[in-house]
Amino acid sequence: EKSAQLYLMAFPTNNKQKDVSFMVLDLGAGKGNNLLLNNKIKYLKENFSLTEDEKVKLLLLEEKINQNNFVIDNYYLNYNKNNLKLNTAIKRIIERKTTATNEELGFLEKFYGDVEDPELASTLGNLYIKNGDINKGNYYNSLASENGITLNSNTPSQDVLDTSTPIVPTIETTIPVINKNLSNGRDALNRKSYNEALIFFNKAITNTKENDLDNILFYRGKTYFLMGNYDKAISDFNNIKSVNENSSELYYYLGVINHKQGNIDKAKEYLRKSRENNPSSTWGRKSSIYLLKL
Known part of the structure; x- marks a missing residue:
């Protein structure tokens, strides 16, 4: 253990730093040296790009050290x-x-x-x-x-x-399932709980009737847009047949997506549609501002 620590101090830029650190970690685990373990875990997390298996190893060690009081570090909660x-x-x-x-x-x-x-x-x-x-x-x-x-x-x-x-069960049971799922999805979307919103919209879309489909596709596409998943967003938007009251907002999203994908002419086309459809609306004004950037 001391020779490994000495190596780390003597050769701080050597490419074996991570390997030696894990060797020290194993030694600390075998001896139950929690102070050494905590120091080495922190060092590895802050200084190296770790593989999935390496992260799992550190996570399980942290759980063992902290036992009942363990709170998972946000380092591990960056979802992939x-x-x-x-x-x-x-x-x-x-x-x-x-x-x-x-x-x-x-x-x-x-x-x-x-x-x-x-x-x-x-x-x-x-x-x-x-x-x-x-x-x-x-x-x-x-x-x-x-x-x-x-x-x-x-x-x-x-x-x-x-x-x-x-x-009050009587009111709840009179609401069609499809509308309830859509309503719950919109509530989750407003709370920025995007994965929860997708669950509701996906449930809604599997049981939908034709006249409800456009509305669900719009809100699911909006959710994907806000999550940065532009491919899925544009797929839902392109399947909408009738836009109605959401047209300015939809055209704005399509303009932004096309701009981010490098389709400048299409982006301008959609943003102009948004502005012309309702120039005094929030989305019409946002489109006008966005067009100035192009």
Whole structure:
């Protein structure tokens, strides 16, 4: 251990720095030297580009060191859908905890948006209820139960947690499912909870009627736009047959996307359409300003 530390000090720019640091980490883990482990983990995270396997190793060590008080560092919560091993490790660590932070729950929501695993939905539902967010808790638990996951009977329901709120089932049941999903999606979109919004819009679009389709495509495309996923956004926008009241906003988004993709002439065309459609609207004014940049 001392020779490794001496090597790191003697050759600070050597390309074996990371390898030697992991060797020291293994030595510290074997001896239960938590101070050494914490110092070396911090050094590795701050100074090297780590592989997915290396991140998993550090994460599990941090959990072991901190035990019941462990809060996952935001370093690990930068979501990448291609890191399935790391994502799964984070999910399992959160499942072993009694509560989760908002950042940890946000990470799990992004993971769920890609895998749509009913067990993960159940985890999210239970954790949100423990955190006091009954609406999100019930929503994710409903996704879990739809896919055959039996909910924990010890999980408090909305009735138990909030007996002061009367239950009014008659109004709820008169709302068509498609409109409810669209409405919930728009609410999530307004809260900038984009992955949650996509879940609602995707559910809506699978059961939609032809006359509802354009509205759902617009809001789902808007969600993709705000997430920076321009390919999916433009795909939804191009499938809209009738724009109606959202036309100025839609043309603005299409103008911005085309500009970012290098299609300047098309960008100008769409931005002019937005401006001409409703020049006094927010989107008409934004289009006029954007055109000045081109």
